């Protein structure tokens with residue numbers, strides 16, 4: 001299986017001020033849709049699997065589907081575990097052939113986060129697998145990771161430098177104001193760029209990761225709502241803020257909500273306009289095409305983030 005690590009992807013991205021899109025996968029249509037977009041755009045690609053996705057599809061199905069997508073298209077894919085909550089799930093994924101894992105010890109105190117991350121780094125590196133860790137807490141909800149918005153704390157720059165030094169981690173997810181889900185900001189969108197600059201200044205060679213980075217594009221929210229959805233007031237991170245973040249060390253931009261919205265909007269549209277339809281292929285197919293278009297858009301946007309390419 002031509003799975004690749006994120007090492008080379010990140011080295012190029014950090015040098016040229018662009019970011020790699022990391023897209024969450026849950027089923028065949030989503031995997032096919034994303035990989036087709038990367039093939040068309042000839043772009044590096046990270047597919048990521050959350051604990052929720054493993055539970056939904058069963059790990060073996062996702063693994064075999066990703067293998068099939070690589071064999072079918074020849075696209076280089078880094079396969080990444082998103083928000084691994086303990087050593088065991090990270091070990092399982094390393095043993096299964098993932099090329100990258102995230103250990104999310106952000107809910108633990110600093111020293112415990114370090115100890116847990118170190119344990120995963122030792123095992124993963126011994127098997128040639130990269131590790132992403134998280135410091136600071138995001139607001140919002142993703143799978144079982146719930147963080148009360150009020151107790152959400154941004155990443156401390158000095159702690160980030162110490163954390164990377166002591167754990168030997170390959171990349172670091174930071175909290176600067178993004179959150180998971182489709183409701184990221186109540187008022188004006190705000191990211192703490194001063195904090196990001198400080199972190200990047202202290203650890204300029206460490207690829208930084210932006211979670212909860214979907215843009216929740218209005219067009220797709222509107223289409224969902226037009227065809228029977230009820231997601232009023234959904235708001236994401238404006239794309240120009242993503243571009244700004246990419247200038248200061250953000251190398252991996254996680255996108256899940258935008259895929260969900262694109263697919264759901266299209267399925268809602270097809271079912272509303274063709275109420276006589278009951279063949280799942282007739283709405284899952286267009287849903288898959290919508291994923292491809294969204295991922296193409298995201299890839300182009302992130303590769304051109306520096307405005308120099």
Ligand SMILES: [Zn+2]
Pocket residue numbers: 083142180211212254
């Ligand atoms: Zn996340």
